[in-house]
Every structure is written in structure tokens, then in C-alpha cells.
Amino acid sequence: MVRSFRRAAFPVLVALSLAPLAACGAGEGARTLEVHPDSEAVSVGVIKVQNAFVLTQSSGPATVSARLFNNGTTAQTLQSLRLSGSLTARLTGAKGGSSITVPANGSVLLGGKGNPTAVIDSGAEALRDGDVQTAVFLFSGTGPVSLPVNVTPARGYFEAYGPGSLPASATPSPSASPSTTATPGSTDTATPTGTPTDTTTTTP
Numbered sequence: 001m002v003r004s005f006r007r008a009a010f011p012v013l014v015a016l017s018l019a020p021l022a023a024c025g026a027g028e029g030a031r032t033l034e035v036h037p038d039s040e041a042v043s044v045g046v047i048k049v050q051n052a053f054v055l056t057q058s059s060g061p062a063t064v065s066a067r068l069f070n071n072g073t074t075a076q077t078l079q080s081l082r083l084s085g086s087l088t089a090r091l092t093g094a095k096g097g098s099s100i101t102v103p104a105n106g107s108v109l110l111g112g113k114g115n116p117t118a119v120i121d122s123g124a125e126a127l128r129d130g131d132v133q134t135a136v137f138l139f140s141g142t143g144p145v146s147l148p149v150n151v152t153p154a155r156g157y158f159e160a161y162g163p164g165s166l167p168a169s170a171t172p173s174p175s176a177s178p179s180t181t182a183t184p185g186s187t188d189t190a191t192p193t194g195t196p197t198d199t200t201t202t203t204p
Helices: 002-026 028-033 156-161
Strands: 042-044 047-056 062-070 076-082 090-092 100-102 106-110 117-120 132-139 143-153
Touching (some): 047 132, 062 076, 062 100, 100 106
Antiparallel strands (some): 047 062, 062 106, 062 117, 076 132
């Protein structure tokens, strides 16, 4: 009878010992158990760049999303962002303009609604999903910070940071086609080549 009691009590003791661990994972700390995208983090001086990705869509521009940290005592400006080859990002601040400032002891997120953006206008023409590009972030004080970044579609987790999150003003518009309407006040009239212009006036 004693042996039966011990056998029944052992699983209960194990369950009670594991309960606190399960409770820790069920609260706010459970977020640490989530799977996060795999990306490298690189630090140069007081600047750290992490979670950097090139996000593509089926047509149109691509974007670069990254978290920029400045652990220094003075603000630094992201002056340019270049990918492998000759691809250069068009930088736009959160309030417009081409200046993106990372405050002292602060951070900035590239990409996403209301955040600064880094747009690669060539998009899918030069970027293939699954490739790895070398991104060079040039800062005003630290200089270049280089790291490999994955090229991935802006879907799922990345959708909120991809090209679809760009404001209308940040999306390149198609070039306007030449107008065929004569400019007011102009006396020039286009005449098909080889066709004479009849200037004779017929008297009634």
C-alpha cells in the first residue's frame, strides 16, 4: 500500500515543480519565447544596426527596414544607405526631407507607418528574394557601418514595414507622357512629315 502511494505521489510532485516554469511563460515574459526573424547586428563605435532586411514586392520599389541605435551623447545623421553594386536608397525623414537623425542615446526604426523610410526604386528589377545584399549605412559621426542583409518579400511579419506602408508622397510616380495639346499663345502647329500645309483661302 505504501508503494502504491509513493507511485501516485511522484507524478504530482513533478507537476507541481514544473508549474512555476509554465506560469512564467504564460505572462508578459512569454514574448521572449516567440520566434523572431534571423538577422545580424553590427556595432561600430556608438552606432549599432540590427534587424536589417530588404523588403520587396511583386512590382514597384523595395524598402530597407532596420533598427538604428545611437549610444553616443550627440545625435548622428544617416547620410546614405547603399546596397551591393550601385543600388542606393532614397532616404526620407518621418516629417519629410532627406535627413534621418538618430538622437543621442536613442534609436530610429526605418520602415513602417509614421517612420523614416529607405526606398530602393529599382525594386524587383535588381533584387531577388532569398539573396543576401551587403548594406552600407553611412553616419555623420561614425562613418560607414556595413552588414549583410537578407532580401525577403514584404509579407507576414514584414508586411507592416515593406513598400505597402509607404505614404503616397514617398512612392515614385510614373513619368508623365508628352502632351499633345498646344500650349496657349503658341503659334507652332505640328504637321505630319511630307504633307504640305494648305494656306490658300477660298473666296465665296
